[in-house]
Amino acid sequence: MKPIHNIALESTDSTNNYVKQHLSSYSENKIYCVTAQEQTAGRGRFAKTWVSPKGENIYASLYFTIGKDYPYLQNLSQILAISCAEILHKLSIPAKLKWPNDILVHKKKIAGILTETISFEEKIGVILGIGVNINMSEKTMQNISQPATSLKCETNKKYDVGIVWERILAKFLENLALLERNGFQSFSKFYTDNLAFVGEKIRVSHGNKVIEGVCKKITLEGKLLLVDDYQNVIEVSTGELSKPSM
Incomplete structure (x- = not known):
């Protein structure tokens, strides 16, 4: 080090x-x-x-x-x-x-x-x-x-x-x-174990792209895993997280 x-x-x-x-x-x-x-x-x-x-x-x-x-x-x-x-x-x-x-x-x-x-x-x-x-x-x-x-x-x-x-x-x-x-x-x-908003619907914005889904967990690589309304599993690597009501 x-x-x-x-x-x-x-x-x-x-x-x-x-x-x-x-x-x-x-x-x-x-x-x-x-x-x-x-x-x-x-x-x-x-x-x-x-x-x-x-x-x-x-x-x-x-x-x-x-x-x-x-x-x-x-x-x-x-x-x-x-x-x-x-x-x-x-x-x-x-x-x-x-x-x-x-x-x-x-x-x-x-x-x-x-x-x-x-x-x-x-x-x-x-x-x-x-x-x-x-x-x-x-x-x-x-x-x-x-x-x-x-x-x-x-x-x-x-x-x-x-x-x-x-x-x-x-x-x-x-x-x-x-x-x-x-x-x-x-x-x-x-x-x-300490992830905020687990089980809640969230929005992730990056540039002009917006993804919404239920917050599930963090992957072994540190990505955020969501499940959208169509039960698609989505891995997100970057973006700004917010609640749809926020």
């Missing part, structure tokens, strides 16, 4: 942007971990704003390079989501995984992941950005456009943001090594 190089920032527009601005100084032989006390322009998937008040939550990005033939690129964000969910479970938080890589508690979002890739001549650079709501108050959550929660809201306790992140990062590195040894099959049962 590559050694970790930590970069701790007081403030940045977005930890993913910071990584992209400093790519030329990074070594292929390290995993870079950029954390910030606040983000002034935090981003989620599909350019959605990520509310990022100072000192209250985890704002972090991991950066490393992989070979162009790396077989698990699509699973990396899922492994980070699984690692986060595992730590939340240890804190007695009933986290569920919203495919492909959001984390919900009682159907409210507590964490999200934004993956970006950069193609080099022989390598692919991977940025895994993660935001986890730790000590954010219900009042601040009113500024978020979708139902959201935090560790503090769920337990009425205040947490050390740095310690929670250290635990998630350690679990991710452990799970990354397992992924590279055994493939995603080592995680598909945990993902299915």
